[in-house]
Amino acid sequence: MTGTTALPTTDDLRTRVRASLRRVGASIPEGSDFRARSPITGEDLFGLGAATAADAEDAVAAAREAFLTWRTTPAPRRGELVRRLGELLRDHQSDLADLITVEAGKIRSEALGEVQEMIDICDFAVGLSRQLYGRTIASERPGHRLAETWHPLGVVGVISAFNFPAAVWSWNTAVALACGDTVVWKPSELTPLISLACAGLLSRAARDTGAPRDVHRLLLGDRTVGERLVDDPRVALVSATGSTRMGREVGPRVAARFGRSLLELGGNNAAVVAPSADPDLAVQGIVFAAAGTAGQRCTTLRRLIVHRDIADTLVSRLTAAYTKLPIGDPFDENTLVGPLISAAALDGMQDALARVQAQGGEILAGGDRRLAEAAPRAAYVEPALVRVGEQTDVVRRETFAPILYVLTYETLEEAITLHNDVPQGLSSSIFTRDQQEAEFFLSAEGSDCGIANVNIGTSGAEIGGAFGGEKETGGGRESGSDAWRAYMRSATNTINYSGRLALAQNVSFL
Ligand code: NAD
DSSP states (O other): OOBOSOOOOHHHHHHHHHHHHHHHTOOOOEEEEEEEEETTTTEEEEEEOOOOHHHHHHHHHHHHHHHHHHTTSOHHHHHHHHHHHHHHHHHTHHHHHHHHHHHHOOOHHHHHHHHHHHHHHHHHHHHHTTOOOOOEEOOSSTTEEEEEEEEEOOEEEEEOOSSSTTHHHHHHHHHHHHTTOEEEEEOOTTOHHHHHHHHHHHHHHHHHHTOOGGGEEEOOSSHHHHHHHHHOTTEEEEEEESOHHHHHHHHHHHHHTTOEEEEEOOOOEEEEEOTTSOHHHHHHHHHHHHHGGGGOSTTOEEEEEEEHHHHHHHHHHHHHHHHTOOBSOTTSTTOSBOOBSOHHHHHHHHHHHHHHHHTTOEEEEOOOEEOTTTOTTSBEEOOEEEEOSSOOHHHHSOOSSSEEEEEEESSHHHHHHHHHOSSEESEEEEEOSOHHHHHHHHSTTSOOSSEEEESSOSOOOOTTSEEOOEETTOSOOEESTTGGGGGEEEEEEEEEOSSSOOOGGGOOOO
């Protein structure tokens, strides 16, 4: 695997961050509670102050107060705020992408893509602000009308993960604001700087459009800050993105107070490669999905289920592709694989590789640490390709790093059994030119995931579709389609214009 040019220094990164934040109009609330770091060098950038209990109380109270005005603002006018946010995101796409690269280590093209996704969801939510449709239902009684109306829900608490530090916020926030909710955001403690920039731009959009200042509040800090949102009964919906471990804690706590939660948790995504697959297309799709974002997408391809007849050929092509992946500085336009987020992530990857080898797995490519001398605190690693004989406990678990396990199958039924035999259910795909196989994979007997694709990898969803997964992925749906319904409450209305009282189900009384 090839390396790219020398890494930037931590001082270079600080200069970049200051310049981007200045252009965006945001500043760093310096403090010493926690530190912003860059995985590019693995070193600290700035000390920051975390939100206190009083700050969280103030933010939720202010967002609740703002909700009382925002919920009665006509939805198309609410859309004007989202449109302005989208304009500001367009103006600052490059600055925001820089911050994402510095803090999450994404290569430039993917960081720009993340901001593009934010712009796209704003466009979507502006349209949505004129399309919050309810149904009219046929009444069984003469002179009656049944209707469904949708109302804003309240304060939405958004808890987000490090790996999509800005896009996940925008999926939630653009839609929630169009729906008439206000938002309190607790970003990942690993990515505070990009959240300061996003929150700053939204404040500016609110000023420019006359929206209440507190339609959005930001709370920096670790999970204890998130827990305040989880336990606060004024937070009507907690939309939490992160590990299944986090969701296991958040879901029951929100349910215990009868709040709503929308959980977007871990994945263990697989692709089936059938004998009829276009091999060039499959190799390209697989390498992007498995090694892109250094394996740190919830939708990263982690398991490849290949037909026995083509396994050796495909594996040798993948091995060749893996050995050519340029690893290094994510700002370098030749780099395809940036750093892992932390040394702990590298430890987790190496632990999984050691365990799977002990279970009979064979590492075909990658797995070694890179750039250890140039950046001893950073975690650069070669994406690993591992052939396994069976789906062991290590394969069935999500390791948030670039490991692709290769399994083989003989019949499509066997492939689908393997595919679905994991606790997670986020994304899936099949590479095939056989329409019957493709349709079977997409059918109720096929993939059990929230996302099922044909001839494209598992990652890189568009915002127009609903995003989310089943089983331990949490069941939430965000972004496009009718995911907006999670951010509103519906009321069923019966309107009697007959002048007579008629009871349902022919009940007679009085
Ligand atoms: P994480 O679970 O460590 O943290 C996510 C967020 O939850 C952070 O803001 C954290 O502070 C907060 N948090 C953690 N425990 C909490 C608690 N008990 N109460 C309240 N808040 C709490 O996840 P991460 O390492 O930042 O992100 C990687 C994980 O996120 C992977 O498992 C990945 O698959 C998943 N992910 C899922 C999706 C999806 O849409 N399904 C998207 C992105 C990431």
